[in-house]
Amino acid sequence: WTEGTLEDAENSLAELAALAETAGSQVLDGLVQRRSRPDPSTFIGRGKVGELRDAVVTSGADTVIADGELSPSQLRSLEQEIKVKVIDRTALILDIFAQHAKSREGKAQVELAQLQYLMPRLRGWGEALSRQAGGSAGGSGGGVGLRGPGETKLETDRRRIRTKIARLRREIAQMSTARDTKRHNRHRHLVPSVAIAGYTNAGKSSLLNRLTGAGVLVEDALFATLDPTTRRAQTSDGRHYTLSDTVGFVRHLPHQLVEAFRSTLEEVTASDLIVHVIDGSHPDPQGQVKAVREVLGDIGADEVREILVVNKMDAIDADMVLELRAEWPDAVFVSAHSGAGIDKLRLVIEQELPQPAVEMRVVVP
Numbered sequence: 001w002t003e004g005t006l007e008d009a010e011n012s013l014a015e016l017a018a019l020a021e022t023a024g025s026q027v028l029d030g031l032v033q034r035r036s037r038p039d040p041s042t043f044i045g046r047g048k049v050g051e052l053r054d055a056v057v058t059s060g061a062d063t064v065i066a067d068g069e070l071s072p073s074q075l076r077s078l079e080q081e082i083k084v085k086v087i088d089r090t091a092l093i094l095d096i097f098a099q100h101a102k103s104r105e106g107k108a109q110v111e112l113a114q115l116q117y118l119m120p121r122l123r124g125w126g127e128a129l130s131r132q133a134g135g136s137a138g139g140s141g142g143g144v145g146l147r148g149p150g151e152t153k154l155e156t157d158r159r160r161i162r163t164k165i166a167r168l169r170r171e172i173a174q175m176s177t178a179r180d181t182k183r184h185n186r187h188r189h190l191v192p193s194v195a196i197a198g199y200t201n202a203g204k205s206s207l208l209n210r211l212t213g214a215g216v217l218v219e220d221a222l223f224a225t226l227d228p229t230t231r232r233a234q235t236s237d238g239r240h241y242t243l244s245d246t247v248g249f250v251r252h253l254p255h256q257l258v259e260a261f262r263s264t265l266e267e268v269t270a271s272d273l274i275v276h277v278i279d280g281s282h283p284d285p286q287g288q289v290k291a292v293r294e295v296l297g298d299i300g301a302d303e304v305r306e307i308l309v310v311n312k313m314d315a316i317d318a319d320m321v322l323e324l325r326a327e328w329p330d331a332v333f334v335s336a337h338s339g340a341g342i343d344k345l346r347l348v349i350e351q352e353l354p355q356p357a358v359e360m361r362v363v364v365p
């Protein structure tokens with residue numbers, strides 16, 4: 001489910017498939033439906049449910065991943081209809097973030113996002129349970145006898161989750177204070193900071209490696225980068241600056257994640273310069289730029305000066321280069337792989353960095 005054209009929907013679906021593969025799934029089939037709005041009960045329309053059921057049976061799929069955020073009841077109805085597990089885009093993205101988080105802070109942030117996603121879904125389950133139990137007099141099926149213990153358990157679960165959420169928030173706040181102190185020290189030493197932002201898989205880690213020689217993990221998978229890595233770099237005239245790799249942006253980044261990762265994303269907001277990396281070989285680079293700018297706006301980083309960098313030059317043909325140059329005339333074209341354009345990029349970064357303030361000491365006699 002996306003607003004926009006059929007092409008947007010297909011791009012979004014292709015990306016969902018790539019996400020699912022990143023999570024370790026094998027993708028068997030894809031279905032697109034045109035609708036003005038999701039069906040309130042099953043997300044996709046009635047007819048499409050039948051088609052989906054057939055596709056599941058034919059392909060032998062054990063999971064359906066919906067491109068959108070389904071309400072708890074939509075998930076349940078759809079599962080009942082097609083008899084396999086249904087998850088939505090948000091759950092998938094949270095799962096991938098959970099697999100890839102490495103630092104203590106990253107892990108805590110993902111866990112917080114997952115619990116926030118889970119909370120309303122717990123309620124959904126509880127409501128269904130009490131409706132089921134209350135509705136059937138003497139009843140058949142799973143409702144009988146479940147009501148009391150079910151609700152008690154639900155309450156305990158909820159309380160436990162709330163406590164955990166509060167604890168995680170505290171921990172994350174402490175960790176981000178530690179990072180603020182580091183950031184503050186950098187500012188005190190007048191070291192300008194450059195944040196590398198961009199859509200997931202655009203080549204941020206590769207570019208950071210190219211620019212600084214840092215050994216950062218590069219993966220051909222969405223979301224290799226979750227935890228910010230900061231490296232030192234130097235301009236040709238000997239000024240130091242820091243370069244940080246940031247969390248990968250993705251279309252429809254779940255809002256729970258934006259909230260949980262706010263402190264990490266704030267690194268970007270507090271930076272002096274954003275190097276916004278674009279994957280030039282992607283079918284829809286404009287869509288990616290738009291998605292990244294939305295998140296940047298969301299975290300208040302849209303005021304920070306930005307250099308656009310079109311990466312993967314080695315993988316685009318000449319016509320496409322022309323087209324992209326017309327779209328972004330000020331962008332620097334590079335290939336993190338071959339190293340083409342990297343020296344130019346270094347120069348542009350140098351020019352855009354804030355000039356060092358002249359330190360003045362007034363000695364009062």
Ligand code: GDP
Pocket residue numbers: 198199200201202203204205206207217218219220221222223224225248311312313314315334335336337338
């Ligand atoms: P990140 O998620 O933005 O940090 O992206 P990575 O640096 O992990 O790169 C994602 C994928 O793109 C990896 O498979 C890289 O090898 C590939 N990649 C990065 N830069 C280039 C490039 O200049 N050319 C090509 N062809 N592939 C690249």
